[in-house]
Amino acid sequence: xxxxxxxxxxxxSSVLFVCGMNAIRSPMAEFLTKKMYGKEIFxxxxxxxxxxxxxxxxxxxxxxxxxxxxxxxxxFDEYADTSFDMVISLSPEAHHTAIELTRTxxxxxFYWATFDPADASGSREQILDAYRSVRDxxxxxxxxxxxxxxxxxx
Numbered sequence: 001x002x003x004x005x006x007x008x009x010x011x012x013s014s015v016l017f018v019c020g021m022n023a024i025r026s027p028m029a030e031f032l033t034k035k036m037y038g039k040e041i042f043x044x045x046x047x048x049x050x051x052x053x054x055x056x057x058x059x060x061x062x063x064x065x066x067x068x069x070x071x072x073x074x075x076f077d078e079y080a081d082t083s084f085d086m087v088i089s090l091s092p093e094a095h096h097t098a099i100e101l102t103r104t105x106x107x108x109x110f111y112w113a114t115f116d117p118a119d120a121s122g123s124r125e126q127i128l129d130a131y132r133s134v135r136d137x138x139x140x141x142x143x144x145x146x147x148x149x150x151x152x153x154x
Contacts, residue, residue, distance in 0.1 A: 011146050012085035012108075014042040018094040021051025022073040024131070025090040025114050028057060029138050031066050033146070041146060044084075048093050050075040056117065060131040083107075090114040090138075112141055 017029040026045035033043035050073045061068045076097050086108045089095035095111040102109050114137065120130030 012041060014084045015044075015086045015088060016079055016082075016084045017043065017045040017088050017090060018047065018076055018098055019045075019090040019114070020047055020093055020116070021049055022047030022075070023051035023054045024057045024116065024118060025134060025138070026094075027068060027071045027073070028061065028135050029088070029090065029142065031061060031068050031071070032135070032139050032142055035066055036142060037146065044074075044079065044082075046074045046076045046079050048076050048091075048097050054118070056128055056131045059128060060135045063132070064135070086110065088112055091116065110145075112138075114138065 015033065017026040017033075019026040022045055026047060030043045030045035033041055037043070052073065053071060058068050058071075076094070083105065084107050087098040087101060088110045089098040090112055091114065092111075095109070098109045098111075101107065115130070115134055117127070117130040117134045120127045
């Protein structure tokens with residue numbers, strides 16, 4: 001299945017979030033999912049290429065009580081042979097890679113177009129606001145897609 005509006009009645013047991021470099025968007029989504037669902041959903045993240053840890057991303061996550069300082073960016077290749085129920089790509093390049101994964105694995109692939117806050121400019125606070133905006137948008141998408149039966153932890 002390849003759609004941006006999936007059936008919300010089924011929650012995967014495992015999901016892989018993928019973006020360009022696994023430095024901002026996909027780790028945000030991974031750690032938000034882990035915070036909200038604990039062990040109900042096994043969540044991981046990767047990038048088409050492994051990037052470097054991003055300080056703004058860490059600060060944006062710290063603000064909502066999620067310590068992501070030990071995150072080490074991983075490449076998509078590290079998960080090529082791993083079984084996930086679902087892969088959610090957050091960038092166009094990552095979506096092309098995710099679609100390729102569906103050719104050899106039984107999983108659903110979805111694309112959530114997500115702004116890359118690394119492209120933001122302005123003052124430090126303006127840039128951080130862009131990261132917060134992406135974090136909050138991902139949180140809403142995760143809540144909508146993986147319907148929460150009880151109040152989420154975030």
